[in-house]
Amino acid sequence: MNISVIGATGYSGAELMRILSGHPNTKVVHAVSKSFAGKKMSEIYPSFLGCDYPLEPLDIPAICADSDIVFTCLPHGTSSEVVPQLLDGGVKVIDLSGDFRYNDAAVYEKWYNTKHGAAHLLNQSVYGLTELYRDKIKHAGLVGNSGCYTTSSILALAPLLRSGLIDTGSIIIDAKSGVTGAGRSEKLPLIFCEVDENFKAYGVASHRHTSEIEQELSIAAGSEITLSFTPHLLPIKRGILTTIYASTTASKAQIDKAYDIYSNEPFVHITNTLPEIKHVIGSNNCAIGFKLDERTGRIIIISCIDNLIKGAGGQAVQNMNTMCGYSESEGLNNIGWYL
Amino acid sequence: MNISVIGATGYSGAELMRILSGHPNTKVVHAVSKSFAGKKMSEIYPSFLGCDYPLEPLDIPAICADSDIVFTCLPHGTSSEVVPQLLDGGVKVIDLSGDFRYNDAAVYEKWYNTKHGAAHLLNQSVYGLTELYRDKIKHAGLVGNSGCYTTSSILALAPLLRSGLIDTGSIIIDAKSGVTGAGRSEKLPLIFCEVDENFKAYGVASHRHTSEIEQELSIAAGSEITLSFTPHLLPIKRGILTTIYASTTASKAQIDKAYDIYSNEPFVHITNTLPEIKHVIGSNNCAIGFKLDERTGRIIIISCIDNLIKGAGGQAVQNMNTMCGYSESEGLNNIGWYL
Amino acid sequence: MNISVIGATGYSGAELMRILSGHPNTKVVHAVSKSFAGKKMSEIYPSFLGCDYPLEPLDIPAICADSDIVFTCLPHGTSSEVVPQLLDGGVKVIDLSGDFRYNDAAVYEKWYNTKHGAAHLLNQSVYGLTELYRDKIKHAGLVGNSGCYTTSSILALAPLLRSGLIDTGSIIIDAKSGVTGAGRSEKLPLIFCEVDENFKAYGVASHRHTSEIEQELSIAAGSEITLSFTPHLLPIKRGILTTIYASTTASKAQIDKAYDIYSNEPFVHITNTLPEIKHVIGSNNCAIGFKLDERTGRIIIISCIDNLIKGAGGQAVQNMNTMCGYSESEGLNNIGWYL
């Protein structure tokens, strides 16, 4: 399978390149970087010194001629400019921005505060969370790869909402992410001495991922859901841990049964003890544990992923595997790094 | 003022020793360490190399003879053995364990899962959060210094509950602490390679501080409060950030007015932008910010302290200053380290 | 190839298990853990939740019956008790301790301050640094896998000493390692709050790896070498950066030529810019850069490896590949994680 990656030198793009390099069925034929075209990948990420790629400027006709699947790792807004041209060129696209995750352009435009550049494609794009949309992804030409916070939240809550086990008005998602989630960008709040030994909330009551989570959980519940979502910045590189609160009268057995939907999933694990970020880092896993609190009538769910893998590049490759008929875990690590 | 510190070589004790060394009105006459008696403080904490103390075994008569105030930095259960003897010896005591924070021994015994060793003292001990109990602390002989998670939670919520502004059944406290909160202890989950680049929840729906927070917030509300409290372990040394959710119909003006109670407090700051852990580290400050979310009808409050200072040694010195008639901020830093 | 790992739950053992799990030609038939026999690997390292192993007590006859190659990840001293029995049982052994790295038991006994338990095997064991002893390793029955600090030091210096380009009396090795190098052990100096935001030297003028480096560099130079080696502890999990100083009158061209010996090596990379730890983490690479300082007549060499991979488990698998006739990089990552 010939692959191109547009936006190969952001953190998500670079991680995707790393994963693809170890995939037995893919060959990266074009690695595109606007900022670093003409250089080699190893000049930007010296970790590629043993397995290098030339970085090219964006040449859509060449990409379309040579590629079966194209991954777009671009800022939102830019994706919706580039993706239509790629589709017109006859390739399949997996887009890692927020541009093609929405069913309703109005929701996107409200939360992203910008006009959608390719709203006509939203009815054909598939939401790229394999566990929820596997059958549609198999036949998709355009996948809007699910976001990082959203993946950890939706996988944890969708089964309970589908089974009607929690109070739909009571959901609070308190999420914590490593700094790679902010991308490779030279901003003061991201420099080491501002982040190290610090912790903060951001985007309180206004983060875009709120709308993406609400969209998917509303579908799961079959009714409109409004919820609280609070992201925080952890002084670590990778990983998301999401703490979720919801009112429930369900028993442990009922919750377990709802989660049985994941029993054959290669990457979603319901754990007896509560998962930690280091349990999943380096893998495409999502680990989910929960505790029922009788005192308060709430369930507390902990969900962990590696934001760069299950929350970006790994999820994208899982979608690609699904689209191509490969084993879903081809080229993806089941065992995390731990250290 | 002659001071003794019992338990000078745990993290809380050592931090208290550091603060006391810079206090213009105090002299540490006995620094007691069970584990390291006979050594010098600088052998255990080389940061004391410019200002050292001999470490002594526990000699209660000597301590009582020489001291005006004694700080006990002992494990819960041990404090209730030692403190009665100190009181009998005629000294005032500020205890940093959980033993003397409760009004009802039964609550303590349920959450700490142990018999209280000095329940008869609970009716004379004062809860050691200066901002709430200043007048009682002035005349107290025994202060149960408030806990770390609890301080950040109670200071944020008490004014709103006193003013009846939030739904008392809706409170969720999602708290994140640095590792010093776990003390200086050689446990596998605390070694560097297990904590670094990791993040986890612990004590979910069962942490002891839940009961301490519920006690004080019930008093503030004038009605019994049951709430969710979830502590998490941050891969940093110091600091607590607490994210609090509650349903409310109050306006920003009403919330602001409730918080006016702190307008003359030297250490509690209501901030316009949301506080971060690094804003308070190294200081005795508690910084509180909030956001009203009309979509969900909730207030989200962020409260930050340095767990070793406002959550332990600094709070203890603030209480001591109050008991001794010193300026409340004597010997305490108003400016955090930031770096 | 059937593999057993003895000592599967230390950090080196667990990393080796992780690497072997991704190796296309190996099957781990026995994972032995003294401390955790009867449990599953995922109970000790939840990162194995997608690919688990039962942990067994040590049963040498069963291991010898079932295995082609056995990796021993045991403390020094313990290895020399177990390895002879394995060899007697007819299996090949790759030992990750210091026990079988020495040509002269007296040197081992002086630096490790203990009697060698199997000195008679030293003349048949091969020093396990593939780049230096590839031909011997191919036919070896017992490999003493090279150490972490030593690998980074020897790979950097051996070519220059073979070519006679540096003053043999002038070598100073200032090395810095991540904390995994100290193993998974519950010691006070290893707990998070003692390591985080700290940095220290240790084992100054007395670290055991000095003798291992001196042995191999003396062989490379053809004369006895005595050198200064100072290890330091970095507040990171993985990685070693070694800064090496030596007096030289060689030109850049001469140095480059000496390093040409690595031009076909899959894992040793001479870089134009100086390497950093994050360039190699997660890979089996050793990256080496240097600068000639005319002012002082010295060469400064920077050498980086991942101590758990090229300095332990990855090196061990590279040796195994060599012994088994597989491609040397089978199952080993050429691209580091960077993030």
Added chain:
Amino acid sequence: MNISVIGATGYSGAELMRILSGHPNTKVVHAVSKSFAGKKMSEIYPSFLGCDYPLEPLDIPAICADSDIVFTCLPHGTSSEVVPQLLDGGVKVIDLSGDFRYNDAAVYEKWYNTKHGAAHLLNQSVYGLTELYRDKIKHAGLVGNSGCYTTSSILALAPLLRSGLIDTGSIIIDAKSGVTGAGRSEKLPLIFCEVDENFKAYGVASHRHTSEIEQELSIAAGSEITLSFTPHLLPIKRGILTTIYASTTASKAQIDKAYDIYSNEPFVHITNTLPEIKHVIGSNNCAIGFKLDERTGRIIIISCIDNLIKGAGGQAVQNMNTMCGYSESEGLNNIGWYL
């Protein structure tokens, strides 16, 4: 004493402001920030929320009219533009840049690769390392505050060179610094995900501090010294640990005797065990330990400081205390934070 700080919002400036705020004899009358004039200090560093300052544009006449002493925390090159005007205005100046540390403008111009803007002042500026130039500093009108790497290096080596105990041609300084040393600047190599879990050398054989160290050590030795200096970047905020190698035939007693020069110094401590960065962080201390290695005929010295305190703002206040006749440790912490 009325103080002004020019460049109050860089890391060195902010730390100096923090220290001055706790000094009993000083009042900051002008806090100057080019970038943030018109804002309050707490808007830039919210740690100042309990003790704020207005930030002003540079107004040299006003500063000269109101101030006794001015601290300039400006980039090199900028200092030499501003300082002459301040001196003309009749105030004393302590400059924290490299501009006034040199005796010979040619050396400065070679290593800083720029023309010196006020070379005529070099013969009246005093090198601002109190321990070496106390008497001159007492009467100085212009002090070139010593640099961070240089302070840790010079304090460790000067006594041995004055006593002629080490081979002057053999000195190698391998130094490691926290990231605050690079200042508050939005550069890609300084963002969290590039620094965290990483370690690297930089400025190898070319760092400016080499020349400053050589200048002062040549004076101490009474002969021209050329040495190797290699700085490295630690993934921590504060602190410098310097590992120094030199050939020597001196005995431990001789070394101890040379270091006796520091026996009455409040901030320099010769320690029996080797110091670590966390032993000095938060204090104005320099801790120095050493080991003689008979095998190699070398002394290995470990020297630690807090780069923002003894290596910048604390040193500056120590110099100010000396100039003003205050106790040298007034307003300066002897006890580090440790945690």
